[in-house]
Amino acid sequence: MTKLQRQRLHVALSVVVTLIVAFFALLPLYWILLTSFKAPGTEFRLPIRYWPAEISLEPYRTILGPDFQVQRAIRNSLVVSTVTTIGALLVASLAAYAIARLRFHYKWSSLLFVQVASMLPPIIVIAPTFLIIRGMGLLGGLPGLIIPNIVYSIPLSTWLIASYFAGLPFELEDAAKVDGSPPLRIYWQIMLPLAAPGLFAAGVIAFLGSWGEFMLAFTISMGLPEAQTIPVAVQGYTMAMQRQWTWVSAAIVLSLAPVILLVMFFQKRVVQGLTLGSAKY
Amino acid sequence: MRKLELPERTIAILFLVPAIVGLLVFYYYPIAHTLVLSMFDLDHTTDLTAERFVGLANYVQVFQSKQFWGSIGFTLFFTVVTVGLELVVGMMLALSTYWVWHRLTGVLRAIIIIPWAIPGIIQASIWRWMFNTDVGIIGDLFVRLGLTEQPPLFLADPNLAKWSVIVAYLWKGASVSAIFLMGGLALVPRDLTDAAKVDGARGWRRFWTITVPMITPTILVTLLFRTMASLQVFDVIYGLTNGGPGTTTETLSSFSYKYYFKFVQYGRGSAYAVVTFLLVLIASIVYIRRVQPHFRFKGLGSE
Numbered sequence: 185m186t187k188l189q190r191q192r193l194h195v196a197l198s199v200v201v202t203l204i205v206a207f208f209a210l211l212p213l214y215w216i217l218l219t220s221f222k223a224p225g226t227e228f229r230l231p232i233r234y235w236p237a238e239i240s241l242e243p244y245r246t247i248l249g250p251d252f253q254v255q256r257a258i259r260n261s262l263v264v265s266t267v268t269t270i271g272a273l274l275v276a277s278l279a280a281y282a283i284a285r286l287r288f289h290y291k292w293s294s295l296l297f298v299q300v301a302s303m304l305p306p307i308i309v310i311a312p313t314f315l316i317i318r319g320m321g322l323l324g325g326l327p328g329l330i331i332p333n334i335v336y337s338i339p340l341s342t343w344l345i346a347s348y349f350a351g352l353p354f355e356l357e358d359a360a361k362v363d364g365s366p367p368l369r370i371y372w373q374i375m376l377p378l379a380a381p382g383l384f385a386a387g388v389i390a391f392l393g394s395w396g397e398f399m400l401a402f403t404i405s406m407g408l409p410e411a412q413t414i415p416v417a418v419q420g421y422t423m424a425m426q427r428q429w430t431w432v433s434a435a436i437v438l439s440l441a442p443v444i445l446l447v448m449f450f451q452k453r454v455v456q457g458l459t460l461g462s463a464k465y
Numbered sequence: 466m467r468k469l470e471l472p473e474r475t476i477a478i479l480f481l482v483p484a485i486v487g488l489l490v491f492y493y494y495p496i497a498h499t500l501v502l503s504m505f506d507l508d509h510t511t512d513l514t515a516e517r518f519v520g521l522a523n524y525v526q527v528f529q530s531k532q533f534w535g536s537i538g539f540t541l542f543f544t545v546v547t548v549g550l551e552l553v554v555g556m557m558l559a560l561s562t563y564w565v566w567h568r569l570t571g572v573l574r575a576i577i578i579i580p581w582a583i584p585g586i587i588q589a590s591i592w593r594w595m596f597n598t599d600v601g602i603i604g605d606l607f608v609r610l611g612l613t614e615q616p617p618l619f620l621a622d623p624n625l626a627k628w629s630v631i632v633a634y635l636w637k638g639a640s641v642s643a644i645f646l647m648g649g650l651a652l653v654p655r656d657l658t659d660a661a662k663v664d665g666a667r668g669w670r671r672f673w674t675i676t677v678p679m680i681t682p683t684i685l686v687t688l689l690f691r692t693m694a695s696l697q698v699f700d701v702i703y704g705l706t707n708g709g710p711g712t713t714t715e716t717l718s719s720f721s722y723k724y725y726f727k728f729v730q731y732g733r734g735s736a737y738a739v740v741t742f743l744l745v746l747i748a749s750i751v752y753i754r755r756v757q758p759h760f761r762f763k764g765l766g767s768e
Binding site: 455 | 471485490498558566572573574575576578579586590718721734739745
């Protein structure tokens with residue numbers, strides 16, 4: 185084989201590999217997308233159609249209509265995830281700054297205290313958390329979901345941001361300290377902007393984590409539509425409508441569009457962040 | 466104006482307070498509470514009165530039940546199979562992004578990442594529809610490929626249901642493992658990964674003798690995180706089979722959740738949760754002892 189032939193073979197095989205991976209990775213999503221555009225009822229027709237014959241918007245009209253209002257669940261999720269992300273970044277970056285940049289005893293124990301939490305299975309905290317939220321009178325509302333979600337995002341966010349802080353040169357801070365700037369200003373005006381890429385990766389991961397969280401969201405929502413996030417709503421539709429898969433599929437497509445766009449858009453940074461922290465999920 | 470001068474250690478503590486309080490309230494206190502609950506006989510109540518204290522009786526009852534051994538057996542089976550397959554498939558995916566024609570690298574990477582972004586419970590809904598007996602795409606493909614005469618009962622047959630749950634879980638799990646491993650491979654010098662393009666036995670041997678030793682820390686961390694994730698699996702089970710048929714695909718987490726919020730038996734539910742926790746703890750200790758020699762966090766020192 186000549187070099188040129190070898191190169192052509194490599195390109196051809198690369199295309200084949202990419203297509204095989206795409207088939208397995210995207211088939212479920214394609215199937216849901218296809219179902220979501222079928223006229224309700226026709227999804228049970230045999231033989232199964234693998235290509236769209238006619239496109240029906242009826243499933244979307246129904247799921248966005250007054251009976252289901254999937255947009256309410258999406259709005260709830262946007263609120264929960266946005267507030268969670270901001271809260272988590274604030275709390276985690278403060279902790280990360282202390283751990284990575286300040287001199288004090290118990291540095292190692294603080295890091296351990298924060299990181300061990302990320303290893304705890306949700307099931308061991310769910311019941312007492314439910315009781316705490318009930319005690320605070322926050323069942324069936326979004327605040328009762330946001331506060332624990334912020335805490336759930338702390339270990340990984342702290343780790344990511346601290347790794348980033350740790351890599352910055354110390355001269356910057358030293359100069360500011362000589363100037364007599366207070367620590368809070370050094371943190372806020374000098375260090376935070378420098379750690380922007382780390383914050384960004386941590387933010388996207390916190391957003392996605394709270395977007396997909398189910399166990400707590402399901403427990404806290406108490407079945408109230410006004411307190412449901414999108415995973416809870418979709419799970420509810422799946423259970424309630426075993427014979428209406430076009431509606432369920434439309435809801436799934438709408439729920440996935442924001443996260444898939446987010447991931448595609450920020451792919452590189454998310455991967456950097458994830459591998460840096462070797463995160464869960 | 467005189468500035469308020471605080472010693473650095475005081476500032477550090479102040480900066481750490483919000484995180485520590487949050488973690489105490491929603492992680493460490495709940496664990497202690499769960500441990501306490503597991504020692505009480507609580508039927509539709511959470512009042513811890515003295516006469517409801519039963520010591521380890523919940524655990525004794527749990528250990529004597531067939532359901533428990535079924536669920537712990539399935540949890541362990543599920544963990545071994547998923548973690549093993551995830552590592553193999555994930556490694557193949559991660560390597561393929563280095564192997565393919567450079568213009569396809571970005572596309573391939575994007576495709577691999579997508580399943581990771583899908584929430585677990587929605588992943589379960591999607592696969593529930595794929596596994597539908599009458600018009601599911603998987604059953605249809607089975608029939609078309611001549612594997613079976615009729616579409617199999619993926620979620621209703623006890624044995625098949627176990628594998629269906631595993632396949633649905635792997636779809637996302639392989640993606641997650643691949644992301645971790647891609648990160649490890651990124652640290653391997655480029656000319657060494659290019660060696661993977663050498664075809665045949667030479668490429669394979671270089672992979673084993675050069676690449677694998679270099680990414681051993683990443684492999685161990687991947688195994689650690691994925692083992693923990695599998696041991697505590699909940700979303701996919703709850704959404705796909707809800708433990709069924711019968712209790713064949715019930716895991717420790719899904720059983721615990723049922724005891725808490727369906728049967729409202731906090732004592733029994735807590736006992737299941739504590740066992741889950743212990744398994745995760747044992748797994749992490751085993752792995753961390755192996756990871757530690759490879760592990761350094763720059764800038765932190767080793768106080």
